[in-house]
Amino acid sequence: MIRPVIVAGVLLLGLGAVSAQQDAVKNAQTVMKTTGKNTGALAAMVKGDKPYDQATVDASLAVLEETAKKLPALFPEGMKGLPSDDDYSASPKIWENKADFAAHIATFAKTVTDAKSSVKDLATLKAAVPVIGKACGGCHETYRIKKS
Numbered sequence: 150m151i152r153p154v155i156v157a158g159v160l161l162l163g164l165g166a167v168s169a170q171q172d173a174v175k176n177a178q179t180v181m182k183t184t185g186k187n188t189g190a191l192a193a194m195v196k197g198d199k200p201y202d203q204a205t206v207d208a209s210l211a212v213l214e215e216t217a218k219k220l221p222a223l224f225p226e227g228m229k230g231l232p233s234d235d236d237y238s239a240s241p242k243i244w245e246n247k248a249d250f251a252a253h254i255a256t257f258a259k260t261v262t263d264a265k266s267s268v269k270d271l272a273t274l275k276a277a278v279p280v281i282g283k284a285c286g287g288c289h290e291t292y293r294i295k296k297s
């Protein structure tokens with residue numbers, strides 16, 4: 150009776166693939182949450198909840214720059230349609246409108262690069278954060294799904 154063993158093996162392989170994809174979902178969510186936290190640190194200074202601090206600005210923009218670099222590989226093909234146990238999930242449109250999704254990544258990356266060279270004080274931070282925020286929102290609007 151060799152057959153049940155093979156079937157079990159195939160099942161296990163299948164499960165391995167699924168869990169690797171679930172890891173990809175988790176990874177994307179972790180990267181986005183870190184991005185959210187660091188954008189929040191910038192926004193807190195803009196709102197006046199925290200004093201302007203160049204070191205925090207530099208560190209947060211460095212994280213956002215990392216996000217921009219990670220984004221092109223953050224949503225691998227096999228992730229399409231996978232369930233998310235989080236409040237948000239990735240829209241299938243990411244894999245259907247690849248060129249547009251890539252354009253959103255490029256727009257976002259540019260806002261971060263621009264901010265890195267322009268932000269030197271509170272006034273320049275206040276000018277840059279809404280531009281970055283618009284790039285986040287521009288992508289989320291189409292490619293992020295909020296659970297109802």
Ligand code: HEC
Binds near residue numbers: 177233237238253288
């Ligand atoms: C090119 C597209 C894109 C850009 C740019 C982008 N995001 Fe996202 N973000 C997504 C997608 C897709 C999801 C949904 C992924 C998921 O939750 O599975 C997401 C999810 C999130 C989440 C929810 C994570 C969770 O699961 O709880 C936060 C917070 C977030 N993004 C913050 C940001 C911030 C802040 C920026 C800008 C600084 C940003 N994102 C830029 C595509 C993008």
